[in-house]
Amino acid sequence: xxxxxxxxxxxxxxxxxxxxxxxxxxxxxxxxxxxxxxxxxxxxxxxxxxxxxxxxxxxxxxxxxxxxxxxxxxxxxxxxxxxxxxxx
Numbered sequence: 001x002x003x004x005x006x007x008x009x010x011x012x013x014x015x016x017x018x019x020x021x022x023x024x025x026x027x028x029x030x031x032x033x034x035x036x037x038x039x040x041x042x043x044x045x046x047x048x049x050x051x052x053x054x055x056x057x058x059x060x061x062x063x064x065x066x067x068x069x070x071x072x073x074x075x076x077x078x079x080x081x082x083x084x085x086x087x088x
Contacts, residue, residue: 004060005039005087010080013038031073035083036065059087 017023017038023031033055037044040057047057053068065086071078 005084007080007084010039010083010087014076014080028073029067029070032067032070032079035073035079039087062087 014035017031017034020034023034026034033047033049036055036057036059037047039059040047041060042058047055049055053066055065055067056063057065059065069082071082073079
């Protein structure tokens, strides 16, 4: 069974959200949060930050994402590799 969040899917989501107006003005941390909100299988408001670096949401079989070691969002390849590892 293929991974729910394959590399090409993550790349498409990344490319989609960086085109949003004002996105470049967000902090790298908030950019990463927006990325995961877009990936959520529920409503974006279902993605909740409970601690400084912890997100809860519906990401396939994953419900918790730790952003403590997240690479800078603008480092696309590093960020996408890290996101893939978190989600699969």
